[in-house]
Amino acid sequence: MLHIHFGNNYVVAAAEESVSKEDWLGKTDPSSYSNPEDFLATQLHIKWEVDFENKILSGVLSYEFDIINKEATYLILDTRDIEINKIASNGKGLLYKLGEKNKIFGTPLKIEIPNESRNEKALTIEIEYKTDPNCSALAWMEPHQTSGNKPFLFSQNQPIHGRSMYPCQDTPSVKTAFTAEIIVPKELVALTSAVPSQDAPKEAGDKRVYKFEQKIPIPSYLMCIAVGDLQSKKIGSHSTIYAEQEIIEKAVADFSDVEQLIEIAEKLFGKYEWEVYNLLFLPRAYPMSGMEHPCISFFSQELITGNKGGIDVLAHELAHSWFGNLVTNRDWNHFWMNEGFTRFADRKILGRTYGEEYRQLESIFGWSVLKYEAENLRNEPELAKLVVDKVVDPDRCLNGIPYEKGSAFLYYLEQTVGGASVFEPFLREYIKKYRHQSIESHQFKEELISHFAPEILRNVDWEIWLHSPGMPPVTNNYSRTLLDPITKLVKRWKEWVPEDRTEVPFKKEDLDGLRNIQLKQFVQELFNVGDLGLEKLKKIEEIYGMHERTRNIADIRARWFQLCGKVRWLETVPLMFEYVNAEGRFGALKRVYRELYEWEEIREAAIKNFNENKKYKMFVTVKVISKVLRLEL
Ligand SMILES: [Zn+2]
Structure with a gap:
């Protein structure tokens, strides 16, 4: 067993492990020990007390289970590093035992x-x-890691870390309604994946008690907690923004379009069911761009750019309110049912907001991401499939394939059946039929085939799309109207011969009038053309000021630094280190660290830098980057 340093604590980190299909942990879900086929959780009341000093969440759970199989003698729940004090039924103590710990999947209770x-x-x-202070779902931020001077707690349960936060049937196939009481230090605010109670929080000595109710059943991966010194501001009939005081006004200015997006999304996908759509902005160590907890989406504060540069992530998390949160993947092997649908849906929302050409360019961007990921995963073909057929560590499914191959598949199907005018009504029916359920890929396939005439779909190669690794069997045709000026500019850069020493045929104004999405694609296209050479990249920086420009466009900065790494631009290394040390999102970090690792002269310094700073990163980020840097955990 190996330990890695994480904050003031030590965590037991997961090792790479793959098991064959017969080795499903339980009968219902490959990565859950639980037995919902015998006892099914339907209602839960949670009482949590947050102890910042000891980094412990203590809880009392009151579960109600439907008894499906009267012959079953054990209820099995998933846990990970959880200390049980007592288990009872109607006040009467029950016998229990914790099984052996698996590094990836935790311990059955x-x-x-x-x-x-x-x-x-x-x-x-x-x-x-x-919980244990090393709980893989929870991040206990010290005051210096926040914008203010108070500690901060947040969770990230997806995919299988809910079990380290509370004993549960940790499978997306089980959905449970819940109520919660959260006790926190008086000066802090608590949030969870539910509608906050209308009553003011109750004071109790130096504590404060917050109450919540979630009437719509949700799976464990969508459960969350966040506690911090938060301000709030209502910005629309559905939405309140929560953030630390230092950033709340900027967050409000950047995300004020949320109500408009909800309106557009409702027209596309049906009524917004979750009563409120609140937004929380988290400290920089937050490992994701966003996470779609019902009633309270979490966002990285990196998305506050001053020019609404985070709107694509907002559209994405909002779209999960239908895809993922209402219609849910049955297990993580079908993750594309959540993410592919949501990526497809967020581009629909953006297309309705900024025009169809915007959606087209976003889709082109996505196709580049898909190529990049397929290439990165060429030695791990199982993960480069839309449906994963083996049991894998679900953390490894958090890559671009389910998002972009899934979204490309839906785009292809939309074209095949006759376009948006017939596909969108189908999607609304699909949601209506499967809302509050968890389903598999074949159910979607059958639904589509029964909705449209089979001959329309006869050329769809389901087997290759769903079960083959790598690029799809069909290349989608996207409109290039917004792309053309970008490719022309990049082509000129590619063909320019600096040695000519004639006047440099580029000027700052080349990028004038381009939209954020086009600037994003500009960097992506530079990336796509391969090695431009150090001199040209320096010139690009000199003329366009890319270090500065990429600050304001979410997710593109990492690509810019990748380019700097590719041409071995030594002077940018300190900037890259500064960036990776401040950034928490593992998707962006993965790109930059991958490049630093490839750069032999820098590799050792990059590893040293990571080892020194990983104590400020969350569990999942440390796990992902350790893999990129080939570090043993
Ligand atoms: Zn998503």
């Missing part, structure tokens, strides 16, 4: 269910427990 309880209609279970 087996609770013996007495005969008399199994004959009831429902089973009530109370669990008193504590």
